[in-house]
Amino acid sequence: MTLDGTRPEVRAIDAQAAWQKEFDRARKRDVEFTSLSGAPLAPLYGPGEAKVDFEGDLGYPGSFPFTRGVHPTMYRSRLWTMRQFAGFGSAKQTNERFKFLLAHGQTGLSTAFDFPTLMGYDSDHAHSLGEVGQVGVAISSLADMEVLMDGIPMAEVSTSMTINGPAPILLAFYIACGERQGVDPKLLRGTVQNDILKEYQAQHAWLVPAEPALRMITDVMGYCSRNVPQWNTISISGYHIREAGSTAAQELAFTLANGMEYVRRGKAAGLDVDDFAPRLSFFFDSHLDFFEEIAKFRAARRIWARKMRDTFGAKDPRSWMVRFHTQTAGVSLTAQQPENNIVRTAFEALAAVLGGTQSLHTNSMDETLSLPTEKAVKIALRTQQIIAEETEVAHVIDPLGGSYYVEALTNRLEAEAERYFAEIERRGGVVPATEQGYIQREIHRSAIAYQAAIERGTKKVVGVNCYVEDEKGPTIELHKIDPAVEREQHERLAKLRSSRDAAKAKRALDDIRDACKGTDNLLERFVAAAHADCTLGEIADVLRAEFGQYKEPKIL
Amino acid sequence: MQMTTKKIRVLVGKPGLDGHDRGAKTVASALRDHGMEVIYTGLHQTPEAIAEIAAQEDVDVVGLSILSGAHMALFPRVRAELVKRGMAHVLLTGGGIIPMEDMAALESQGYAKLFGPGTRTEEIAVWIQGEMEKRWKAEGAQ
Numbered sequence: 150m151t152l153d154g155t156r157p158e159v160r161a162i163d164a165q166a167a168w169q170k171e172f173d174r175a176r177k178r179d180v181e182f183t184s185l186s187g188a189p190l191a192p193l194y195g196p197g198e199a200k201v202d203f204e205g206d207l208g209y210p211g212s213f214p215f216t217r218g219v220h221p222t223m224y225r226s227r228l229w230t231m232r233q234f235a236g237f238g239s240a241k242q243t244n245e246r247f248k249f250l251l252a253h254g255q256t257g258l259s260t261a262f263d264f265p266t267l268m269g270y271d272s273d274h275a276h277s278l279g280e281v282g283q284v285g286v287a288i289s290s291l292a293d294m295e296v297l298m299d300g301i302p303m304a305e306v307s308t309s310m311t312i313n314g315p316a317p318i319l320l321a322f323y324i325a326c327g328e329r330q331g332v333d334p335k336l337l338r339g340t341v342q343n344d345i346l347k348e349y350q351a352q353h354a355w356l357v358p359a360e361p362a363l364r365m366i367t368d369v370m371g372y373c374s375r376n377v378p379q380w381n382t383i384s385i386s387g388y389h390i391r392e393a394g395s396t397a398a399q400e401l402a403f404t405l406a407n408g409m410e411y412v413r414r415g416k417a418a419g420l421d422v423d424d425f426a427p428r429l430s431f432f433f434d435s436h437l438d439f440f441e442e443i444a445k446f447r448a449a450r451r452i453w454a455r456k457m458r459d460t461f462g463a464k465d466p467r468s469w470m471v472r473f474h475t476q477t478a479g480v481s482l483t484a485q486q487p488e489n490n491i492v493r494t495a496f497e498a499l500a501a502v503l504g505g506t507q508s509l510h511t512n513s514m515d516e517t518l519s520l521p522t523e524k525a526v527k528i529a530l531r532t533q534q535i536i537a538e539e540t541e542v543a544h545v546i547d548p549l550g551g552s553y554y555v556e557a558l559t560n561r562l563e564a565e566a567e568r569y570f571a572e573i574e575r576r577g578g579v580v581p582a583t584e585q586g587y588i589q590r591e592i593h594r595s596a597i598a599y600q601a602a603i604e605r606g607t608k609k610v611v612g613v614n615c616y617v618e619d620e621k622g623p624t625i626e627l628h629k630i631d632p633a634v635e636r637e638q639h640e641r642l643a644k645l646r647s648s649r650d651a652a653k654a655k656r657a658l659d660d661i662r663d664a665c666k667g668t669d670n671l672l673e674r675f676v677a678a679a680h681a682d683c684t685l686g687e688i689a690d691v692l693r694a695e696f697g698q699y700k701e702p703k704i705l
Numbered sequence: 706m707q708m709t710t711k712k713i714r715v716l717v718g719k720p721g722l723d724g725h726d727r728g729a730k731t732v733a734s735a736l737r738d739h740g741m742e743v744i745y746t747g748l749h750q751t752p753e754a755i756a757e758i759a760a761q762e763d764v765d766v767v768g769l770s771i772l773s774g775a776h777m778a779l780f781p782r783v784r785a786e787l788v789k790r791g792m793a794h795v796l797l798t799g800g801g802i803i804p805m806e807d808m809a810a811l812e813s814q815g816y817a818k819l820f821g822p823g824t825r826t827e828e829i830a831v832w833i834q835g836e837m838e839k840r841w842k843a844e845g846a847q
Contacts, residue, residue, distance in 0.1 A: 264722035264773050268749075276751070279778020280722050353724030353748050393727050480727075484822040517822045518802065519774075593730055600731050604825050613823045622805045630774060705730055705745045 168193075181607045185438035186396035187598060188561070199556035206451065206560075210546045212466075214454040216447050216559070217547035218505040219470040224543035229501075230508035231533045232309060234476065236261030236285035237520045238634045240296035243286040247301060249523060253530060257508060258301070258339075259309040261285035262319070267354035269315040269689030272638035281635035284520070285311075289638065289686065291679045292645055294322040295329060304332045308339035309384070309474070309508075314356030316343035317365050318688050321675035324377060328680075340381035340430055340474075343369060346407040346579060349699065350588045352389035356689060359580050361696035365671055366411060367418040370425040372672040381430040383411055384474065391434035392480050394596020397445045398562050400434060402569035403588055405452055409570075410579040412461050422461055426468035435497040435504070436478040442497070443549055444558030446504030449473070452563055475501035476510040482517045485612035487625055490514035495532050502536055503549055509533055519627040586702035593704060642684065649682040657681040658691055665695035713741040713837050715766040718755040719748045720783055723773035728800065732768065735826030736833070741766075752779060756786030759795060765840075766833055767792075769799035776803050776811070784815050796836050800824065 172192060182190050191198060201207060208214055211221030220226065233255055235246045247258055262285040265277035271289040272281045281287045288294055298308075303326070312319045320341045324334050345362040348355045356362065366383065373380045387404035395403065408429065415425045431449065435442050454469040463469060477497035482490040491514050498511045511529040513521030521529070537543055549555040576582040583589070602608040609615045657678035664674045678688055717733040719726060726748055733745045744762055746755055759767050769776075769783060780799065787795060793815075800820035803811075808819045817836065820829055 264724070264775075267724075268722050270722070276722060276749075278721075279775035280773055283774035284723075348724075353726065354722075394731075519804065593734075596727050596731055597734055600735075600826060604827055610823075627804060701747055703747065705733055 165195075180609075181602075184397070184441045185436055185608075186398060186441060186595075187602070188396075188398075188441075194553035194557050196553060199553040200560065201551075201556045207550060213458065213469060215450040215470055217550050219450065219472055219507070223505060223546040224502075224537075225546075228537050228543060229506050229533075230257040230307070231255050231530060231537075232257040232259045232474065232508045232510055233526055233530055234259040234261050234309075234311065234510045235526070236263075237628070238282040238286065238630055239637060240286055240288060240293045242282075242634075244297050244299055244301070246523075246526075247297075250526070250530065251301075251306070253527060254534060255530060257307045257309065259510060260297070260311065262310075262312050263287045264354065265289075266319070266685065267312055267314065269318070269356045269685060269692070271642055271684050271686030272635065273642050274686055277635075279635075281638055282630055287634065287638050288319065288322065289642055290645055290684045291322050291325050291329075291682060292641070294319075294326040298323075298326050298330070303327045303330050304336040309342075310339065311342045312354075313342050313345050313348045313352070314354055314362070315685060315689055316341045316345075317369050317672045318675050318679075318685055320369065320380075321672060321679045322685075324676050325679035334377045335379070337377055338379045340384045341369070342384045342386060342432070344383055344386045344407065344411075344432075346410060346583060347386050347389055347404070349583045349701070350390060350403060350407075351393040351395075351592060352386075353701070355699045357692055357696035358699045359584065361665075361692070362699075363411075363414050363580075364418075367414050367420065368671045370411075370415050370428070371418065371420055372670050373428065374420070374424045378428075380428065382425065382428045384430050384432045385411065386432040388432050388434045388476055390592060391436065391478065393592050394480075394599060395592045396595050397436065397438070397441050398565035399569065399591060399595060401445050401449055401452075401562055402566040402573075403592075404431065404433070405449065405456070405566060406570055406573050406579050408453065409456060409460075412457070416461070422457075422463045423465040423468050426457060426461075426463050427465060427470075430507075431471050431473035433473055433475050433501075433506075434478050435475045435501040435506075437481050437493060437497060439496060439500045440549075440552075440555055441558055441562075442500040443504040444555050444562055446473070446475075446501070446506065447547070447550075447555070447559045448562040448566065450505075451559070452566055472507045474508040474510070475504075475506040477501070477512045479512055479516060482512060482514070483610060483612050484517040485620060486618060487514045487518065489612055490516075491528055491532065494529060495536070498532055499536055499540075499542065502542060505547060515625055515627060518625075519629070522626055522628045524626070525628075584702060586704040589702070589704045645682055645684070653681045654678075654683050654687075657683050658687060661688060661691050662695060665692065711841065713766060713833060714762065714764040715741050715743045715768060715833070716746065716755070716759045716762060716764040717743060718746045718750055718758075718767060718769045718783070719771075720750050720752055720755055720769055720779040721771060721773060721775045722749060723771055723775065724748060725772040725801075726770070728772070729770035732770070732800070732826055732829060736830055739830040739834070741830070741833070752782035752786045755783050756790050756792065759787060760790040760792050764795060765837055766796040766798065768829075769797075769801075771799070771801040771803070774802065776801060777807055780811050780816065781814055796833065796840070798829075798833070800829075
């Protein structure tokens, strides 16, 4: 009983009814009250919408189900790694950008490759025309990798490489490059994206069909668990799925479904789940819907922990953890009034931090127009440093845990992901669902719905469909790629091919061909081929000849 | 919206190694919704392959999408391959991440108009319809 004689729960119900009445009577703004992903949102969340069992659903940071974070101390021990994705032009130019970023306080490297490299073509292949050095750095050989890493202590700096189809070949270049620097592969730290499933689904830089591609991935998992134990062998990526148009729930569901497929494949190849699962890492997008994104990161940790422990029988807690990198949403940036992109990126970066990310890339304001200038990338890096050093948000672990809204969103995203897992299962698994184009169609459907909402005006984009200014052209300076890079790469490759031991290179390629026909570990052969100065394109040609090329299903 | 009686046939093409297809597919779907017949080439096409499909399908419009920066190398080649196949008359357009000065250069090389990020699909559709009506009217008057 309270002082005025009413029972508290009755007073609470009365208060709720009174609020609801007030709310219903009031005039509302004429907009759609939905999440960025189009899900309807209540005006107020309370305990009724956020059913959470503290022990079972949240727990403590660093323990199952990791909803609140993968480390017991989170950012009190160590801030997230500030890792700007960089790469353009020649290996030498990107090496200079790497050193610039390290000099300004960046704590890890992340490499962007150009399309020829991503597709397994040398810079001088006919298909590479006009693409060399454009969206990333051109790396066709170990010699190029050595220039890229020149003067960078490979035993100390961790390096992420965003490459998939030919990922094992680039990893081989990196391992061989370390060996030439005198670094034991056991000391190398970093990540190779190596997530081919989302390439078929969203990012579209592939090499061979799914089955041989998955075999190469299990070869990487096996080789690294023995020889490069600190290397993250796959970065299971939702980023590209989201950028291709998916909703937050689809990003979550398809990414984790892909992850589970890699675990199945590793187990089927005879590996112990606890030998490779701790080296799986994740990569998510952080889009503009602040709370939905934070909930997505929390849901990802909880779902993966449950699946790994209960479905896949992993015993090592490290196998249960979603450790993830985040990149702010490139698609949220606008070519119009590009300075506004700094603000968008800051909100997205903050969501990633409040969601407990392990590393973060913040996009530069000019990225809808070109690759970033030094000035733009420095502002992007400073954005992270301001969050880390000035806002005090990193002192408290999972600060939004227990928010009725965030817990309700976390539950909803988990439930939506489960519905997608069931549908993918019904289609025979992730590989058939991708080969049938189901996942691609789902992503496309969401992309179209989003575009339609912008054109209807129900989703607003400042500078695009509201607060529009008459702009004559970009108001900021842009980064241009020097066309001489392509010619210089041709010359470097010609020199390499004429100066190497031709018989040794041929033998290394023959060994790869034999391993393709059998079951020997391909990564081991790629490392040998790297040392023999075989080029990326030559190795990839063997794979294309032996395994065939991937053909995308028609969805349109 | 004014409707043309004849259906406009459009080829949406992705030349080069660029994997970004969200824009191309979104535009292709939107043009279909505006009553056009749309053929989408799929990814990773050579200029020759795109021109070949355009000729075989006898399209009225070719729209290319490149976000990888290879537009100055590939857009002129697609046009050259179209001309080789007697397709110089098609309405050439496209879009992507293309700096203003490159847009101007390509527009002086036979590209009627190029569209950048943030463009409404409606704007592209209405522009194509307007251009094709002008062309068909001019042909009828001959």
